[in-house]
Amino acid sequence: MGWLTKDQAVAEARRLKKHLERHGVKVSIELQRGAGDSGYWGHDWHRAEMSHHVVSRRSQGTTPLLFLVKKGRPDVPGPLCNGYMGFDGVYRIITMGLANHPGPGGPITVDGITIPRDDGRYYTWGTEFEGGLDDADWPPGFRAKMGAANAGIIDWLSERHGGRVTDDAHMEHSTWARPKGRKSDRRGYSRADGIAEIKAARRGTTPTVQEDDVTTKAQMDEINRWIENIHADIKETLPGLVADAVANYTTKSEKFSLFSLARFGYHAAAATNAALPGIAARVGAPVNTDTLAAALAEELAEKLEGSISSEVVKDAVRSVFADAANPQEA
Structure with a gap:
């Protein structure tokens, strides 16, 4: 299929919404065009998913950086992710197209698929989660929602690709980013932790995640x-x-x-x-x-x-x- 029209993108967003809701995730479809010169509403090349945190605190409100991930930064235009979850636990589907979330990285092989160098926008669905500064901002219930959201995304990807996508299609940002160390994972997460959280969501349990401060003053x-x-x-x-x-x-x-x-x-x-x-x-x-x-x-x-x-x-x-x-x- 390749690039999607607006109507096709809306239909695909609604399919994703159903998969997320099956895992108990509240969803809001707030579509905008993808990033880049193409300006397309969507495409069908997503094959893996990647988690990020926006570096915020719960005390700033329920969706403190939603405007940022939609609009972008002075040096990087938005959208900065395909999907976003605020502290309210609502997963917002922002674009079915290109999102400026992964940056330079790769090549890497995940779930049997090799993603070419610096082509992460085409092959990875990126989610920004509010938080990442304070352990208390991600209580077990919120961690479970992150895992449930990623499980729903992988189910949707698997449906799109004939059942060939597994939980191994999950990545944290450092899994992709090059040179190594350029980007950190979600606070306290490794790729293995993220996959464990997805599997726990399927079982209806909450995994234990190691805590680690990964936020710098520069960030x-x-x-x-x-x-x-x-x-x-x-x-x-x-x-x-x-x-x-x-x-x-x-x-x-x-x-x-x-x-x-x-x-x-x-x-x-x-x-x-x-x-x-x-x-x-x-x-x-x-x-x-x-x-x-x-x-x-x-x-x-x-x-x-x-x-x-x-x-x-x-x-x-x-x-x-x-x-x-x-x-x-x-």
Whole structure:
């Protein structure tokens, strides 16, 4: 089959979703195009799966670096993985196509298949798991969910390839990465640990995993820089979204002159900018969109000098944040 159209990618994502759900994993399909110049929605060359951790803490929220793995970094465009699991235990299917997750590595033979040098994106399904800084962030229940997710992925791969994929198709990042030592495995995991966890998921048990601190200060500094870039991007794009929402809502509900609509948009953007420090501080944490919308609506209504009710503004603002917080299945 080769490259997949959007419809084919959605159908394949739904098949993967069923396999994950058979192992008790909650799933959200949030598809985007694959990385690279091709921009295809998917392909059918995945033959193994690889686990990563994003180097985060549970105290940062349930999905602190979801935005990062979707959008990418300044030096590496997203998506940075095919699938992602947050501290909420939900597995998000992000792309069925190329993901910039493995980096240089190989060649390597796993499960009877040789993956060519530096071609990991084509042959490995990459999952980013939140965590990796604190042992307490991965209690036995979360470790079991990681194993269940990988078991579901391998079942899906096996179905795609005529039953020829086994649990030996699992890799940790250092299994692939070259030169050796360029990348670490998930905190406390080796490839053997990952495979044992998959087999335990099939038995309904939780394996014991050796603990080992693999995070460096350089990695944390890099993560912090990424987060700063994410916040900068939010500050640049969010005011425009709110302004558009206010303008679109008012044009549907009442008649206003173009001058008035332009004024609404300007003041909406200005008010949102004023509120952004509080918004940015909550990136990655659960957001109470009603509270956030009400706070913005009060300021917007005041700046709009009574020409539009706070309830209308609140509905418009709420719609923006609700869409951002609750992505729809493709």
